[in-house]
Amino acid sequence: MQIKGHYRGYAGGFLRVNLATRRTTTDTKYFQYEILRQFLGGKGLGSYVLYNEVKPGADPLGPDNKFILLTGPLTGTGVMTASRLTIVSKGPATGYWLDTGAGGFFGTELKKSGYDGVILEEAADKPVYLHISEDKVQILDADRMWGLTVDETYKMLHGIHGEKIQIAAIGPAGERRSKISSVIIDGRAAGRGGMGSVLGSKNVKAIVVEKGSGKIQMYNPEAMKTVNKGIQELLAPLRKRMGIYWSSGSIAQINDAHAWGVKNFSGEKLEGCEKIYPDAIREKIWNKHRACFACPIACTQVGMINEGKWRGTETEGLEYQSVWAFGPQCGVNDIHAIAYADHLCDAYGMDTISTGATIGFLMECFEKGLLTLTDTDGIELRFGSGEAVVAAVEKGGKGEGYLGELVANGVREASEKIGRGSEKFAVHVKGLEVSSYDPRRAYGMALAYARADRGACHVRPGTHGMEVLGRPKSIDPFTTEGKAEMVKRGTEMGNILWDASGLCKFAAWAISPKNGLALVNAVTGFEINGMEEFSLMGQRVNNIIRLFNIREGMTADEETLPDRILKEAHKEGPAAGLVLESSFIEMKRRYYEVCGWDEKGVPTEAKLRELGLHNLNQGKGL
Numbered sequence: 001m002q003i004k005g006h007y008r009g010y011a012g013g014f015l016r017v018n019l020a021t022r023r024t025t026t027d028t029k030y031f032q033y034e035i036l037r038q039f040l041g042g043k044g045l046g047s048y049v050l051y052n053e054v055k056p057g058a059d060p061l062g063p064d065n066k067f068i069l070l071t072g073p074l075t076g077t078g079v080m081t082a083s084r085l086t087i088v089s090k091g092p093a094t095g096y097w098l099d100t101g102a103g104g105f106f107g108t109e110l111k112k113s114g115y116d117g118v119i120l121e122e123a124a125d126k127p128v129y130l131h132i133s134e135d136k137v138q139i140l141d142a143d144r145m146w147g148l149t150v151d152e153t154y155k156m157l158h159g160i161h162g163e164k165i166q167i168a169a170i171g172p173a174g175e176r177r178s179k180i181s182s183v184i185i186d187g188r189a190a191g192r193g194g195m196g197s198v199l200g201s202k203n204v205k206a207i208v209v210e211k212g213s214g215k216i217q218m219y220n221p222e223a224m225k226t227v228n229k230g231i232q233e234l235l236a237p238l239r240k241r242m243g244i245y246w247s248s249g250s251i252a253q254i255n256d257a258h259a260w261g262v263k264n265f266s267g268e269k270l271e272g273c274e275k276i277y278p279d280a281i282r283e284k285i286w287n288k289h290r291a292c293f294a295c296p297i298a299c300t301q302v303g304m305i306n307e308g309k310w311r312g313t314e315t316e317g318l319e320y321q322s323v324w325a326f327g328p329q330c331g332v333n334d335i336h337a338i339a340y341a342d343h344l345c346d347a348y349g350m351d352t353i354s355t356g357a358t359i360g361f362l363m364e365c366f367e368k369g370l371l372t373l374t375d376t377d378g379i380e381l382r383f384g385s386g387e388a389v390v391a392a393v394e395k396g397g398k399g400e401g402y403l404g405e406l407v408a409n410g411v412r413e414a415s416e417k418i419g420r421g422s423e424k425f426a427v428h429v430k431g432l433e434v435s436s437y438d439p440r441r442a443y444g445m446a447l448a449y450a451r452a453d454r455g456a457c458h459v460r461p462g463t464h465g466m467e468v469l470g471r472p473k474s475i476d477p478f479t480t481e482g483k484a485e486m487v488k489r490g491t492e493m494g495n496i497l498w499d500a501s502g503l504c505k506f507a508a509w510a511i512s513p514k515n516g517l518a519l520v521n522a523v524t525g526f527e528i529n530g531m532e533e534f535s536l537m538g539q540r541v542n543n544i545i546r547l548f549n550i551r552e553g554m555t556a557d558e559e560t561l562p563d564r565i566l567k568e569a570h571k572e573g574p575a576a577g578l579v580l581e582s583s584f585i586e587m588k589r590r591y592y593e594v595c596g597w598d599e600k601g602v603p604t605e606a607k608l609r610e611l612g613l614h615n616l617n618q619g620k621g622l
């Protein structure tokens with residue numbers, strides 16, 4: 001199947017599955033020039049599809065919500081690092097927009113099997129899994145798999161279908177509709193926001209894709225090859241740096257700069273941090289690298305715990321944010337406990353950032369006497385205890401007892417249950433936990449977290465690179481000047497260049513937006529006319545998601561940070577004594593202004609007209 005016309009890069013349609021009626025169809029209605037030229041694919045196309053397909057007010061865990069998996073036009077074409085897929089849905093953790101994604105080989109094989117994505121609607125009446133091949137789509141019984149961990153599920157599916165399959169599966173956490181549950185795709189987590197529970201609510205344990213034989217057509221393969229070759233050279237230094245230390249290379253620098261949250265953001269520098277430096281992790285755990293499709297960086301670290309009580313446990317993808325979540329956030333510098341907690345999250349299907357962030361919060365509650373040993377089933381939930389972290393992850397993964405329930409549903413819900421002032425140090429935005437970077441040390445991050453579409457997110461955009469690490473250049477971390485514009489630009493470019501096209505964001509250190517645009521044009525033939533138009537496409541995505549969130553009840557008051565971050569100053573380091581609140585208020589006001597939104601953060605009619613979204617907002621389509 002190929003789209004007629006002068007553009008390429010797509011298989012040509014979605015696989016649409018109604019789980020209640022078990023009807024499967026190929027849906028080509030979104031694969032029209034007018035739509036693809038505006039939204040491209042991945043998160044971009046997903047924003048348009050979700051806005052149109054999910055009824056206002058739908059329960060994120062009810063049959064009216066949809067699980068929409070999309071690839072981008074570059075996915076699987078052979079463009080370096082273009083392996084990504086995105087899943088969009090109404091988010092269980094926030095009640096608003098959610099997108100999350102992963103690399104690997106799943107997206108490539110799906111496209112080669114004839115589908116750009118999958119839309120799951122309604123819910124099955126009993127556990128099932130989806131089996132997709134070029135010839136047929138089957139909805140198969142998953143009774144035997146329900147309750148299994150992710151690795152056990154992979155093993156069973158490989159036993160049934162052989163080794164040449166790619167798998168997206170949930171663990172027990174997703175089955176139990178945990179708000180911090182993930183989907184593990186080809187061994188990589190689509191982690192944030194509880195996407196695993198959307199699959200769980202539909203009674204879907206896994207989606208399996210057989211190896212496809214189709215070829216993805218390109219508009220100008222020669223132009224693609226020329227840019228691709230240049231990129232390969234640019235990626236070489238990145239391969240050297242990230243290939244050795246993955247995303248953990250900056251741990252020492254960030255700790256020395258007092259730039260991450262320690263003990264639930266009550267501190268900012270971890271004592272004994274050298275025990276979790278990348279060289280220590282390399283020496284004690286990592287063995288080899290794994291790559292996604294068409295990626296020379298091969299950043300994923302695979303290893304083994306070689307000593308102590310968890311000896312013999314295999315680990316994969318222990319990356320910077322996970323080290324932070326089970327390490328500094330919980331005051332822990334025991335790398336074996338950190339690695340084991342990470343392993344458990346992958347097995348139960350839980351987001352490492354949200355799990356560690358929640359345990360850090362609960363540790364503070366325990367130390368303040370807001371939780372007792374009865375509440376924790378006898379676990380001494382104190383900062384610094386790696387054993388306590390591992391025990392709490394187990395409880396959350398199994399959903400055991402009161403502690404298990406608190407861990408499994410994230411910081412906001414835990415704080416609502418515990419009460420007694422705990423909301424002041426419940427570090428989340430709109431229900432999604434803040435990740436490692438402390439915004440008091442990088443003011444742009446305060447704005448980035450507060451108004452990100454899926455709740456606190458460190459990569460839409462991340463400003464800490466320039467504010468703390470000086471990459472690619474240094475800027476003043478404590479000024480408000482230019483931060484609103486920076487966050488706006490980063491959001492728009494992130495939406496379209498990385499999250500819509502299929503490229504991996506880690507390649508951003510080597511692939512310039514200009515090269516990214518050249519690749520999109522070479523593959524699709526859309527002839528997008530320069531960076532201004534490309535940014536406008538990203539702006540359109542930002543605004544349609546904004547309309548979705550406002551339709552679901554989001555207000556400007558929710559776009560904020562807790563008292564711990566806004567009102568409490570660091571005690572030591574470069575940010576000592578500085579209170580963030582007034583600077584944050586100024587940046588947020590300015591951000592709304594530069595986005596063309598009113599003071600309540602609502603897009604103005606003029607802005608919607610400029611982006612061609614005015615009719616959509618009136619319910620009349622594009």
Ligand code: SF4
Pocket residue numbers: 081082083103104290291292293295296297298299300504505506507
């Ligand atoms: S940089 Fe890492 S995550 Fe990105 S495509 Fe390459 S191997 Fe995958």
